[in-house]
Amino acid sequence: MEAAGQLARTGYYVTLIEKEANTGGHVKDWYHLFPNSRDSAEVIEYLEKQIEHDNILLITGKTVENFEKTNRTFIVRTDDGKERPADAIIVATGFELFRSERKEEYGYGIYDNVITSADLELMFRKNNLKRVNGEIPEKIGFVHCVGSRDEKVGNLYCSKLCCVTAVKQAMEARKHLYNAKIFCFYMDMRMSGALYEELYRESQEKYRINYIRGKVSEVSENINNKLVVKVEDTLTGRPLKMELDMLVLMAGMEMSNSGLKLAHATGLLTGENRFFAPADHHFGSNRSNIEGVFYAGTCTAPLNVTETISHARAAVSDVVDYLRNGIK
Amino acid sequence: MFLIYKLRNEIAEKAKYRLVNHETGDPLNVVEHIGCHYSKMFPRYGVGGAEFPNVLGGMIEAWGGNVVDYPERRHCCGFGFRQYLVQANRGYSLSNTVKKFSSMKPFKPDLVLTNCPGCTMFMDKWQYTMKEMDGTVYGENGESIPVLTYEELAGLVMGYNPWNLGLQYHMVQSEPLLKKLGINYDPEDKFRTIDGRQMPVPENLINA
Numbered sequence: 001m002e003a004a005g006q007l008a009r010t011g012y013y014v015t016l017i018e019k020e021a022n023t024g025g026h027v028k029d030w031y032h033l034f035p036n037s038r039d040s041a042e043v044i045e046y047l048e049k050q051i052e053h054d055n056i057l058l059i060t061g062k063t064v065e066n067f068e069k070t071n072r073t074f075i076v077r078t079d080d081g082k083e084r085p086a087d088a089i090i091v092a093t094g095f096e097l098f099r100s101e102r103k104e105e106y107g108y109g110i111y112d113n114v115i116t117s118a119d120l121e122l123m124f125r126k127n128n129l130k131r132v133n134g135e136i137p138e139k140i141g142f143v144h145c146v147g148s149r150d151e152k153v154g155n156l157y158c159s160k161l162c163c164v165t166a167v168k169q170a171m172e173a174r175k176h177l178y179n180a181k182i183f184c185f186y187m188d189m190r191m192s193g194a195l196y197e198e199l200y201r202e203s204q205e206k207y208r209i210n211y212i213r214g215k216v217s218e219v220s221e222n223i224n225n226k227l228v229v230k231v232e233d234t235l236t237g238r239p240l241k242m243e244l245d246m247l248v249l250m251a252g253m254e255m256s257n258s259g260l261k262l263a264h265a266t267g268l269l270t271g272e273n274r275f276f277a278p279a280d281h282h283f284g285s286n287r288s289n290i291e292g293v294f295y296a297g298t299c300t301a302p303l304n305v306t307e308t309i310s311h312a313r314a315a316v317s318d319v320v321d322y323l324r325n326g327i328k
Numbered sequence: 329m330f331l332i333y334k335l336r337n338e339i340a341e342k343a344k345y346r347l348v349n350h351e352t353g354d355p356l357n358v359v360e361h362i363g364c365h366y367s368k369m370f371p372r373y374g375v376g377g378a379e380f381p382n383v384l385g386g387m388i389e390a391w392g393g394n395v396v397d398y399p400e401r402r403h404c405c406g407f408g409f410r411q412y413l414v415q416a417n418r419g420y421s422l423s424n425t426v427k428k429f430s431s432m433k434p435f436k437p438d439l440v441l442t443n444c445p446g447c448t449m450f451m452d453k454w455q456y457t458m459k460e461m462d463g464t465v466y467g468e469n470g471e472s473i474p475v476l477t478y479e480e481l482a483g484l485v486m487g488y489n490p491w492n493l494g495l496q497y498h499m500v501q502s503e504p505l506l507k508k509l510g511i512n513y514d515p516e517d518k519f520r521t522i523d524g525r526q527m528p529v530p531e532n533l534i535n536a
Contacts, residue, residue, distance in 0.1 A: 104378075
């Protein structure tokens, strides 16, 4: 959306094809964004404003099946059988959340009060942070790295935003539940963005969040309907077993299925992490292996909102360069 | 084991008894304990994978029982190879069995089903040991929980005579289970050979 707006204002005609019924992707499902608790609706509002332009044709509910290049013109085919011409393409197919059911040992989809970070965002939005039976949770755990840095599920990479999401969500949970005990089970705290480390400190000093360095090995449910979590506390070197009312799984980011299909259909290259492989890690993170096809956002790697918007702007600059100056 | 799993529905069709309490009609609560060789070493080849192996659970469900999901479901039976075989480690072995049985006790299991001879022996005989050491029993009504292999259970539901299946040679006797299932048995035949000779009766059997 950011790239479409920028291109339109530069004077190009843009066709924006969205597979969902509405634009906004995952962000529209989130509640507050780190690091400053901004309501995600503000970001959506900003992006929607970006695409209010006469040069932009928005098509929703359609998926791009493939595209074909003849000389310097592309024909883009959507799933309704329509063909649309284009001089350049920006792929912005985004990411999908790791399906937490795949980590069976954490019991998502098996035990009612094991939820994902995405489910928690919805609970915050509905102001309904409760157990399935309606009880107010007194002890909540957050499991980091669910589907990230995990050879067993085939994801060696770090999704890099789950850590700060857990920090933000734990703080948010504290705002809802003043007396609850809140634990984060982490491998490493990767506070890689601006103000993240400060947020992590604040969460401990002001929000009484307890961080335990260790990977959860197993979740089960006892006769009282409480979750029993086994985890190793690697700082004290002891195994821990604790009862929790609610467990939140910090689902990682994966290449989207529609992105993968597009890669197979068009010959766009993907990397070891299955995301689209940029032409150059340092100088060409927006360029693909096909001239005239560019990438924007999380279809290339896990990125936060700020980085995604910057990446989209950078894609615009590459597209303009390509259209005006051709291939160099 | 896979053969019985594969034939579980055919066995259910031919079964004389279902895993339900014949008086109340409630399904029996069955703990399934999968030997670590089956699911933990070769998770890809096992039915249901490593975390929720379903090879025994599938049989239990097909035959009408309720599979108990309790916190220490995946915990070791207590054998743990060297933990038991090295005599100095037996306390550790036993403490693991205590942990496992304490965790399943609140769910009131009527039966433990196993696939590994080591687990069967341990979960059976350690119940005797735990009872002798501190008087704790893990079943209801002061009884211990019968531990059967899947072959024994298949035979039982198909109507085989429990004494021909050899259930009397377990430490924890199966009579409470047989009563719940509505299986008729002759106590007089329990320790008789097929040609009718009386065998010596073991001492200290539990649930007898």
